[in-house]
Structures are given as structure tokens and as C-alpha cells.
Amino acid sequence: MKVGPRLYGCQSMTGELQRVLVRKPRAEDLHGWRMCGWRAEPNVTRIAAEHEAFCAQLAGAGTEVVLAESSADGNPDAIYTYDPALVVDAGALLLSPHKECRRAEVPALAEDFKRAGVPIAGRLGPPEWAEGGDCCWLDEQTLLAGCGYRTNEAGISRLRELLPGVEVLGFDLPRWRGRGEVMHLMSLISPLAPDLAVVYPPLLPTRLAQLLEERGVELVEVPDGEFDSLGANVLALAPRVALAVDGNPETRRRMERAGVDVLVYDGEELSKGDGGPTCLTRPLLRA
Numbered sequence: 001m002k003v004g005p006r007l008y009g010c011q012s013m014t015g016e017l018q019r020v021l022v023r024k025p026r027a028e029d030l031h032g033w034r035m036c037g038w039r040a041e042p043n044v045t046r047i048a049a050e051h052e053a054f055c056a057q058l059a060g061a062g063t064e065v066v067l068a069e070s071s072a073d074g075n076p077d078a079i080y081t082y083d084p085a086l087v088v089d090a091g092a093l094l095l096s097p098h099k100e101c102r103r104a105e106v107p108a109l110a111e112d113f114k115r116a117g118v119p120i121a122g123r124l125g126p127p128e129w130a131e132g133g134d135c136c137w138l139d140e141q142t143l144l145a146g147c148g149y150r151t152n153e154a155g156i157s158r159l160r161e162l163l164p165g166v167e168v169l170g171f172d173l174p175r176w177r178g179r180g181e182v183m184h185l186m187s188l189i190s191p192l193a194p195d196l197a198v199v200y201p202p203l204l205p206t207r208l209a210q211l212l213e214e215r216g217v218e219l220v221e222v223p224d225g226e227f228d229s230l231g232a233n234v235l236a237l238a239p240r241v242a243l244a245v246d247g248n249p250e251t252r253r254r255m256e257r258a259g260v261d262v263l264v265y266d267g268e269e270l271s272k273g274d275g276g277p278t279c280l281t282r283p284l285l286r287a
Contacts, residue, residue, distance in 0.1 A: 007117040008284050010087040011140040011166070013191040014236040015286035020058060021112060022281055023068040023079050025051055025270070032074040036101050037180065038273045042076065047269035051079070054265050054280065061237045061263075066116050066284065070108035077102050080275040081282035082186075083132040084109045086159075091121035093162055098129040098150045109282070118284060122162040130155030133184030133279065134173075138215065139194060141166055144208065146185025148173030171205040182274045188232055190278060191217075192260055193239040198222060198251065200232045220254045230267075233276025237263070243277045245270075 007019065027044045055065050072078035077099070084105040086093040092113045094106050110120060124130055134146035143163065145156045147170050160168045176183045188204050191197045197212065198220040212219065222231040231251040235243045240260045244252065245267035252262050270280065 006285060008087055008091060008119075009089045010283045010286050011089055011137055011143075012286045013137045014193050014239050016238040017058070017061070017063045017236070017283055017286055019064045019066065019116075019285035020281045020283050021066045021068060021081050021109075021116060022051075022055060022058075023072065023081050024048070025076065025079050026072060029072040029074050029078065030076050032101070033076050033272070036075065036077045036099075036273060038076065040272050042269045042272050047272075050266050050268070050270045051280075054267070054270065054277070057243060057263060057265055058237075058281070061241070061243075063237065066112075068109065068112040069115065070111040072108065073104055075101055075105065077273055077275075078105050078108070079270070080273065080279040081109065082279050085113070085282060086132060086135055087113075087118060087282065087284050088121060088163065088166075091119035093121055093159070094123035095130045095132060095135075096124040096126060096128050096155060097131045098152070099131070102131075116284060124155055124158050127152070128155045128158040130159060131184065132282070133182070133186045135159070136186055136189060136191065138191070138211075138217075143168045144185060144189075145170045146173045146205075147171065148175075148183055148185075149179050150182075150184060169211070171208045173205065174203050176203065186233065186278055190232055190234040190236070190242075192220070192234065192236050192242055192255065192258075196220065196240065196258060196260070198232055198234050198242075198255060200227050218258065220251070220258050220260075222248075222251050226251050230271055230274070230276040233278050235277035235281060245276050 134151035
């Protein structure tokens with residue numbers, strides 16, 4: 001029996017990105033920017049152009065770009081496809097966003113997974129809250145999970161049930177600016193290679209900092225002035241090959257000094273919802 005190409009499997013943040021799910025920003029959805037807490041109203045023309053250029057960079061790096069076709073129902077946050085699900089070796093785990101305006105994204109993305117040939121391997125539901133931005137693979141057997149306003153202990157416990165062969169480590173997140181603003185674990189850390197990560201040290205949980213040190217992970221530190229502009233939100237296209245939003249020159253220099261090939265994209269409009277390149281992608285397959 002002939003076996004077709006592998007379509008999914010992504011228990012890594014840094015393996016070669018071979019297949020990814022993204023959603024185009026649609027004019028009919030952007031009017032919900034206030035509902036979702038965006039910093040300003042996005043320009044319809046410019047955000048579409050930025051997203052097209054972003055996808056072109058992914059494709060240029062050799063990644064198959066799969067476009068979501070499901071309805072976003074007036075929710076601009078739906079362009080941040082990282083949050084509603086995880087894709088593991090067994091398929092997609094449908095998560096349970098605590099941000100109310102994002103809950104309809106989960107069944108919508110399930111439709112897109114079906115079209116993309118990715119089976120549903122498990123799901124969470126209230127009161128098990130978990131968002132993708134709080135989930136970060138340290139390696140294929142270690143999932144870091146942030147516990148805060150978006151992901152709770154019940155959600156992390158459910159992930160442990162769904163991933164019996166994986167060590168799921170929970171870390172309390174700082175309150176920062178409270179419930180009204182995004183504070184995901186991946187606001188603070190982005191792996192660039194198995195032994196390298198970009199981090200924002202002032203808010204990094206102490207136990208996580210200790211774990212990274214124990215595992216021999218070198219840290220590229222984001223300066224204070226580049227945290228709010230998503231300096232710590234970086235997408236690894238392959239080990240030590242990164243895609244970052246333009247406008248954080250010192251973080252870029254520090255990554256390059258650590259041996260990282262850094263590509264940048266214009267995200268002025270795309271980031272008005274506080275989402276960077278990791279947020280804009282749901283990796284389906286990494287080598």
C-alpha cells in the first residue's frame with residue numbers, strides 16, 4: 001500500500017517549518033477590532049498587503065502555506081491561528097480559549113484541519129481553559145504551559161491527559177497589566193533552536209529560567225524598549241532561521257550575534273491586535 005506524504009506532526013518550535021495554516025484578514029471581520037481589544041483600527045488595504053507579503057516570505061522559505069476557509073464571523077483575532085489549537089504527532093488538539101470573542105474559532109478551525117488532512121486527536125472544553133499562546137515546545141517530549149488569565153490549571157491538566165507521552169510543565173505567569181491585555185507564555189519566550197531562545201527576562205518565570213539554564217539553552221535577551229513591540233515573538237522557520245516583525249533592531253542584532261539568520265516583515269497593521277509571526281501561524285508540520 002502506497003503511503004502519501006506526511007501532512008501533520010509538530011511537537012517542535014524549531015524544526016524546519018514545512019506546512020502551516022494561516023487566515024487572511026477579511027474586511028468584513030475587521031470591524032470587530034474594538035470587541036477584541038486591538039490597539040487601533042486596522043487599515044483594510046494595508047493589513048491585506050502585509051499578510052500577503054508575510055505568506056510570500058513563508059512560501060519563499062519552502063513552507064507550504066494552507067489558507068483557512070472557514071468563517072471568522074466578524075472576529076479579527078481569527079488571523080492569529082496559533083491560539084485555538086495545537087497540532088501534535090497524533091493530529092490536532094482543539095483548545096478552549098478563555099478570551100470569549102475567540103471561542104467560535106475552535107470549531108471553525110476544526111473545519112480547516114479536516115480540509116488540510118489533519119485529524120482531530122482530542123479537545124478541551126469549559127472549565128478547561130487553554131490557548132495556544134501559552135503552549136511552547138521545549139523539545140518533542142516537553143511542553144511548557146503558562147498558567148494565567150488565558151490558561152488555567154484545569155486546562156493544563158487536560159493537556160497532560162491528552163499527551164501521556166509528553167512532560168507538560170506549568171509555569172505561573174505574571175499579572176503584568178491584568179486581564180485586559182494579552183500575557184501569554186509566548187509573549188516572553190520564542191525558541192530559535194533546541195539550544196537557543198529569545199526571551200524577555202524581567203517577566204520570565206523563575207522556574208522556567210532555571211529550567212532553561214539546566215537544559216543548556218542559550219538566551220537572547222530582548223531589551224526593555226523592544227518588548228511591547230513584540231521583540232520576543234519570533235517564528236523559527238528552521239533551527240537558527242527566524243522570521244520577526246520589523247522594528248526591533250537591537251533584538252535582531254542580538255539574534256544575529258547568536259548565529260541566527262533573521263528575516264523581517266512589515267507588521268504595523270497585522271500587529272495591532274498584539275500578535276506577531278508566531279501568533280499568525282498554526283504550524284501543521286515540522287521536520
